[in-house]
Amino acid sequence: MQIANPRLVIDISHYDDHIDANLLKDAGVAAVIVKSGSGMQRDPKFVQHAQAVVDAGLILMTYHWDDIIIDPVQQAMWAIEDIASTGLPVKFIWADQEQWWTNWTAWLAARQGQMPYSAVPRASAANISLHNYKFAYIMHGLYPQSGVYSNYGFVTSWAQPIKDWIGQYPLWIAHYGHQPPTPIDCTWAGLIKEWLPAYSPLLPPGSKEAWVFGHQFTGDAFRLPGVYDPTNHPLPLDVSIFTEDFLNIISAGQVPPKPPEPPDPPAPPVGATAYYVNVPALYVRSGPDTSFGIVGTLTHNTTVQVDKIQDQWAHLVGGTSWVWGPYLAPVGPITPVPTPPTPPAPPAPTPPVVEPGPAEPPASVPPKENPKYCVNVPAVNVRSGPGTDQSIVGKLYKNAQVSVTEIQGEWAHLDGGTSVFAAYLSPVS
Numbered sequence: 001m002q003i004a005n006p007r008l009v010i011d012i013s014h015y016d017d018h019i020d021a022n023l024l025k026d027a028g029v030a031a032v033i034v035k036s037g038s039g040m041q042r043d044p045k046f047v048q049h050a051q052a053v054v055d056a057g058l059i060l061m062t063y064h065w066d067d068i069i070i071d072p073v074q075q076a077m078w079a080i081e082d083i084a085s086t087g088l089p090v091k092f093i094w095a096d097q098e099q100w101w102t103n104w105t106a107w108l109a110a111r112q113g114q115m116p117y118s119a120v121p122r123a124s125a126a127n128i129s130l131h132n133y134k135f136a137y138i139m140h141g142l143y144p145q146s147g148v149y150s151n152y153g154f155v156t157s158w159a160q161p162i163k164d165w166i167g168q169y170p171l172w173i174a175h176y177g178h179q180p181p182t183p184i185d186c187t188w189a190g191l192i193k194e195w196l197p198a199y200s201p202l203l204p205p206g207s208k209e210a211w212v213f214g215h216q217f218t219g220d221a222f223r224l225p226g227v228y229d230p231t232n233h234p235l236p237l238d239v240s241i242f243t244e245d246f247l248n249i250i251s252a253g254q255v256p257p258k259p260p261e262p263p264d265p266p267a268p269p270v271g272a273t274a275y276y277v278n279v280p281a282l283y284v285r286s287g288p289d290t291s292f293g294i295v296g297t298l299t300h301n302t303t304v305q306v307d308k309i310q311d312q313w314a315h316l317v318g319g320t321s322w323v324w325g326p327y328l329a330p331v332g333p334i335t336p337v338p339t340p341p342t343p344p345a346p347p348a349p350t351p352p353v354v355e356p357g358p359a360e361p362p363a364s365v366p367p368k369e370n371p372k373y374c375v376n377v378p379a380v381n382v383r384s385g386p387g388t389d390q391s392i393v394g395k396l397y398k399n400a401q402v403s404v405t406e407i408q409g410e411w412a413h414l415d416g417g418t419s420v421f422a423a424y425l426s427p428v429s
Contacts (some may be wrong), residue, residue, distance in 0.1 A: 002200050003214070003243055007241065009214065014043050016235055021051060025057065027226060028188060030244075033063050035064075047086055062092075064096060078139070081094070102122060128158060146170075150173065152202040157424075162204065171203075176219050178217070180222075210259030220236035222237055224237050274304070276303050277302045282297065282322055284322070299401045371405075373426060374401045379396070382419075385418075386411030
């Protein structure tokens with residue numbers, strides 16, 4: 001799904017010194033989401049920023065960081081009461097739910113590179129979900145014009161049980177599918193022309209598409225006029241698009257109507273057939289030939305959906321990945337791991353050595369000392385190195401298994417020298 005009739009919205013906090021709300025309005029910004037607080041503390045810039053938004057005639061929304069260290073019921077009640085005490089015409093409140101750590105000092109040290117993230121104390125998935133649910137339930141009960149801000153990676157990596165209840169609330173989703181790797185100076189006209197998302201945001205499991213009203217598509221990637229530091233230099237901004245209908249509804253003081261129950265899931269793609277890998281390991285390539293790069297590995301008995309066969313190469317549904325067809329078998333009774341056939345002899349040793357004909361020998365089984373991970377999102381880019389500034393060399397799809405040689409910061413290094421974003425992988429038990 002994509003945001004219908006999108007309108008620009010930004011979110012700001014005490015990290016932003018001051019704003020020119022009239023300039024923002026002239027640039028096409030329809031609303032501003034101002035941080036009201038976190039835990040049980042008001043954001044020090046809340047009233048200043050919010051009043052500037054109101055004075056310019058922009059729609060005022062707020063967000064409150066849900067701190068999982070603090071009692072969720074007391075925190076939600078405090079947040080609503082504190083916002084109400086200002087007398088500001090807040091049209092909607094978002095519960096910012098993305099915290100997994102239980103020690104702020106340790107988390108800040110990890111963020112500054114002083115300790116590994118793996119050493120930061122964290123809450124269990126069940127406890128995070130329960131806390132977030134209580135906070136959202138109390139907030140929505142006290143103030144129906146409220147919803148949840150979250151993202152796919154947080155739910156699938158840290159708090160999977162959230163999928164059981166997140167569909168009960170309006171959603172504002174963060175997904176940065178296309179943005180520069182480092183902050184750049186940009187005009188609002190340039191942002192609108194070059195960077196507005198032409199893709200659907202990746203939704204957390206359990207979301208209802210009809211209740212997704214906002215998509216935050218940049219995370220501090222653009223320095224845009226209108227939000228400044230103390231020396232009047234533009235600051236990097238989070239920018240979202242929201243549906244125009246939603247903004248009209250909340251401007252009128254109304255609550256967005258609940259969506260109808262979703263229809264039955266669609267049938268599998270026409271012509272798609274389920275196969276399983278019948279060798280110990282099988283390379284996934286970016287094209288139907290051994291000359292194409294290896295973008296991943298599938299292990300024995302992994303199930304895949306194939307929509308066409310071309311010269312004995314099988315194309316996997318949902319992207320540009322191919323595998324050698326003879327090493328797949330139609331889904332049926334699971335068979336023992338077979339002895340892989342002997343690969344054909346290579347041609348005369350004239351470098352570079354090319355595997356003969358179209359045949360693809362089975363991939364070697366990854367070394368035991370490298371842990372296995374599986375992809376936990378519909379698709380993840382495989383890059384030539386760790387970072388979004390590195391080139392995309394292929395894709396891996398949900399449940400594909402890979403061998404990880406090292407996790408460095410937020411990136412997992414794979415056999416063969418490529419890298420993927422580590423949050424999109426889960427250990428194979």
